[in-house]
Amino acid sequence: MTVIVLSGPIGAGKSSLTTILSKYLGTKPFYESVDNNPVLPLFYKDPKKYAFLLQIFFLNTRFHSIKAALTDDNNVLDRSIYEDSLFFHMNADIGRATKEEIATYDELLDSMMKELKHMPKKNPDLLVHIDVSYDTMIHRIQKRGREFEQLDYDPTLEDYYKRLLSYYEPWYENYDYSPKIKIDGDKLDFMASEKDRQEVLDTIVAKLKEMDKLPEDWVPSHN
Ligand SMILES: Nc1ncnc2c1ncn2[C@@H]1O[C@H](COP(=O)(O)OP(=O)(O)OP(=O)(O)O)[C@@H](O)[C@H]1O
Ligand SMILES: Nc1nc(=O)c2ncn([C@H]3C[C@H](O)[C@@H](CO)O3)c2[nH]1
Structure with missing residues (x-):
């Protein structure tokens, strides 16, 4: 069983790459709830009021998809649970959560992470x-x-997005739940350029082979 998770800021291309990668590897994609998320539009309309609720919504749906993914066969998930805390704390830092909400959220996330440790695959x-x-x-x-x-x-979303980017850099550097690789999303247009797409896929496949997660003679199931 091999589980790959994507990470990156809003619009980085996680869902797009999840689709491409899961087809290439012949595995199942798991997507974050966006279009069927009733809280997301409320949050963007009134972030202070809905930040906590949105975070609980995401945590709940993410927990379900991780549990499904970690008990199933090979999978690709379009966002990691490790980014949930980044989003919540960034919103809390700009006054969108009370100290009671922060404590409740942190305790809930901690309980969920402990629960995940009992899964067949922890990370x-x-x-x-x-x-x-x-x-x-x-x-x-x-x-x-x-x-x-x-x-x-x-x-005000300009500040919000810039702040989000500034939180991502240390987040990635400190991430140590699994091996990791970084894709240059500015340079590699894996949607429009066949060459770029192949370069990204080759990088990921090479890493999986290096980790013995794919046999050396592996060939793509779809191209
Ligand atoms: N490497 C790329 N080159 C050009 N366009 C891209 C690339 N990656 C994604 N796009 C386009 O950018 C948009 C956002 O991509 P996508 O929805 O995959 O991002 P995301 O990281 O999943 O976003 P979110 O965090 O909001 O879920 C889409 O219109 C997609 O077609
Ligand atoms: N506040 C907040 N917390 C999260 O954990 C979170 N995860 C995703 N999102 C928002 C970003 C995109 O608009 C959209 C798709 O990623 O959903 C979040 N927003």
Whole structure:
């Protein structure tokens, strides 16, 4: 069983790469609840009111998908649970959670992480992080077009996104739950360029082989 998790800021390309990678490896993709998430639009409308609720919503759905993924065969997940705390604490740092909510959230996350330790597989096998600059991030958010994520919906989102990026750098450096690799999302356009896509897939496959998670003579199931 091999479990790969993607990480990276909003619009970095995690869901897109999850689709590409899971097809290439012949495995099952697991996606974060976005379009069927009733709290996300509420959060963007009134972040202070809904930050805690949104975080509980994400934690709950993420927990279910991780449990399914860790008991199933090979899988690719489009966001890691380790980023949930980053999002929550960044929002808390800008006054969007009370100290009681912070304590409750941290205790709940801790209990969930302890629960995951009893699963057949405790941690993912590999983290694939997509690194993007602010300009790339904004360009992708615009391209995808979710109304509530746009700067003209709420101009304070510029600060929010810049802050998010600044939290990601130390987060990735400190991540040590599994081996990790970083993809340069500014340089590699794995959506439009076949060559770039293959370069990203080759990098991931080489890492999996190096870790003995794929046989040396492995060939892609789909291309
Ligand atoms: N490497 C890339 N090159 C060009 N366009 C990309 C790339 N990756 C993603 N995109 C485009 O950027 C948009 C956002 O991608 P995607 O939804 O995969 O991001 P995400 O990281 O899953 O976002 P979120 O955190 O919001 O779920 C989509 O329109 C996608 O087609
Ligand atoms: N506040 C907050 N906490 C999270 O844990 C979290 N995870 C994802 N998101 C938001 C970002 C994108 O808009 C959208 C898709 O990733 O959902 C989050 N927002």
